[in-house]
Amino acid sequence: MAKVMVIDDEPFILMMIEDKLKRAGLQVVTLRESKSAISRIREEKPDLIILDWMMPEVSGIEICKKLKSDPELSDIPVFMLTAKGQEDDERLGLSTGVERYITKPFSPRSLLEIVLERVGTK
């Protein structure tokens, strides 16, 4: 069973994604603060990371950059949650290795679909 790690500072978003993915039989680890993200990722070794862009302390993009420069973690695919109007920043973020951008407010149903599409067979 695939393990998905969700990192977002908004508790409701976190709970909602967790609920949706768990119902589909996925293993879910959530994290509400971004400072310990890298060490938690190293511990958990998830198959996919869903990462919020806008977080206090460490931003999603910073976490992603660190991930991609770490040979041990660089293979983990990252889906980035962005707010509307960040399309320009998105282009900036492309070089950080984000595999997919999901604009908030997203459809939980289609989020589940693309997650399953990516890791469902594991």
Add this chain to the structure above:
Amino acid sequence: MSESELNRLREDLRVTINELSKTYEELSLLYRLTESFSGATVDELCDIIIEEITTQLNVKTIAVLLYNQSLKQLYTKKAVGRWQVDEETLRRIRLFRDMLSRGRATTICDVTTMEEMKGLGFKSILLAPLSGKKSPVGLIVVADKVEEEEFFSGDVKLLNTISSFAGLFIENAMLAEEIQAFFIGAIRSFVKALEARSLWTAGHTERVTRYAVEIGMELGLSRKELEKLRICSLLHDIGKIAIPDQLLNKMGALNEFEWEELRRHPVIGADILSELVGFVDIIDCIRCHHEHYDGTGLIGLKAEEIPLAARIIAVADAFDAITFDRPYREKKTVDYAVKEIVSNSGTQFDPLVVDAFLRWIESTYHIVMSDTKSGT
């Protein structure tokens, strides 16, 4: 805290998250719709509605019916699946008409029991009125889920969200299209009146407009750009209103002074249109429609300094001028016109536009142009 209390809280939280998830789903739908609906035409709006319902609900049939205010009738605008309801039948179904004035969507679990609808071949349907600000706009009809189940309250809610939103957008788009049609119609009538003065130019503007838009399509212009190009083409010779009749109708060649006078019509046209505040690009295009690509034209603008629409109109205009009777020139063949235009590519005409023109000629007149590629 006791175990039962804890369980109750857990259950509450689960329900809350579930509700939240639904609300979030709806919110994301609204965001998506606002984005895709804005600026869309009536046709595009109907396509988006059908696409959205298709991805959200697994149904066999979707139809968007619009209400014709003057005829007081519904007609099928777009449909997918097994929608084979002719206009006559459509008019007879009272339920559809009644639904127009309703505020919300309704399901009918078994239409086979209803006399007026059992012939349609559907089992269960979901109806949602499309309402404008004050008057009905139309109706969305969704029929039969693929898994043969009934429609749920969630489906009704979803359709309500889409239809209440779409109604306003369709109403606006219809209004915009009406105004646009009136605007274009007014220009056409005006141009017709203008052309009636001259024995030679009847139909010139309409033909140039058609050529220009088709070349524009070859160039991959957007719908908006094409619409602008159409308006520019229709208005391009408006300045000829200030040219004396005897000059416009003159048989044989023009003398130098007459040429000078005629050459000023783009500038005069731009001047006349200067009242159209906020349409500077249209006015610029009219002013430049006889400019030469290499900068040797009347104003002396060159290459990209000349608006693209003007560069397109220049080619379309030349093509029509050569292939149709004019007082100072005899009618020539398409072949000859093409050679003329190609030989002036890069000097009078934009080579890119000439290339698109050649592609258009090839597909329209089925002439192979490979030996007359425009040189830059």
